[in-house]
Amino acid sequence: NAGVTQTPKFQVLKTGQSMTLQCAQDMNHNSMYWYRQDPGMGLRLIYYSASEGTTDKGEVPNGYNVSRLNKREFSLRLESAAPSQTSVYFCASSAAERGAQYFGPGTRLTVL
Amino acid sequence: GDSVTQMEGPVTLSEEAFLTINCTYTATGYPSLFWYVQYPGEGLQLLLKATKADDKGSNKGFEATYRKETTSFHLEKGSVQVSDSAVYFCALLTDSWGKLQFGAGTQVVVTP
Numbered sequence: 001n002a003g004v005t006q007t008p009k010f011q012v013l014k015t016g017q018s019m020t021l022q023c024a025q026d027m028n029h030n031s032m033y034w035y036r037q038d039p040g041m042g043l044r045l046i047y048y049s050a051s052e053g054t055t056d057k058g059e060v061p062n063g064y065n066v067s068r069l070n071k072r073e074f075s076l077r078l079e080s081a082a083p084s085q086t087s088v089y090f091c092a093s094s095a096a097e098r099g100a101q102y103f104g105p106g107t108r109l110t111v112l
Numbered sequence: 113g114d115s116v117t118q119m120e121g122p123v124t125l126s127e128e129a130f131l132t133i134n135c136t137y138t139a140t141g142y143p144s145l146f147w148y149v150q151y152p153g154e155g156l157q158l159l160l161k162a163t164k165a166d167d168k169g170s171n172k173g174f175e176a177t178y179r180k181e182t183t184s185f186h187l188e189k190g191s192v193q194v195s196d197s198a199v200y201f202c203a204l205l206t207d208s209w210g211k212l213q214f215g216a217g218t219q220v221v222v223t224p
């Protein structure tokens with residue numbers, strides 16, 4: 001049982017480059033989330049998707065876009081990367097709106 | 113707004129010592145409360161949860177009781193092992209669509 005998978009595991013970008021982080025879950029969960037983790041700040045929500053076909057902004061959405069491709073997949077796109085986006089990015093999913101969230105292994109992104 | 117406050121780390125303990133990590137919260141309504149654990153280089157794993165006042169969550173020897181009167185959800189373990197070395201996050205969930213509010217995390221280091 002793979003749970004939540006993320007690709008890539010590591011990525012280095014130059015300022016201004018674009019990239020898409022991929023996330024997929026095989027637990028038939030309705031809700032999916034993207035977080036970023038920075039030292040001393042816990043996790044902050046970037047975007048979420050309560051169900052297939054819907055997406056909404058979280059706490060720190062600026063500089064990011066998302067796509068809920070289908071029930072399984074939820075991607076995060078950086079159109080023009082900035083050094084402030086250097087972080088570890090986690091995808092999560094949950095079955096119910098008030099249920100526990102299950103996290104992927106993360107993508108460590110460095111923007112030079 | 114909703115918030116979670118955790119004790120700062122690192123917390124350094126010897127093997128078999130008693131561990132307590134304090135967590136207090138501010139929230140409107142009736143939040144669900146969670147503890148997540150993050151081992152080095154990995155994503156977050158759900159450790160335990162409690163959904164209403166006086167509930168006790170437990171898993172792998174860890175326990176936490178939802179105290180509404182003191183707005184607290186302190187994590188405890190009676191005898192820690194080196195393998196418990198990790199970062200522990202307290203989180204609350206109040207929104208209907210499932211947004212988690214995380215504390216900053218507490219690093220625990222257990223020495224032999």
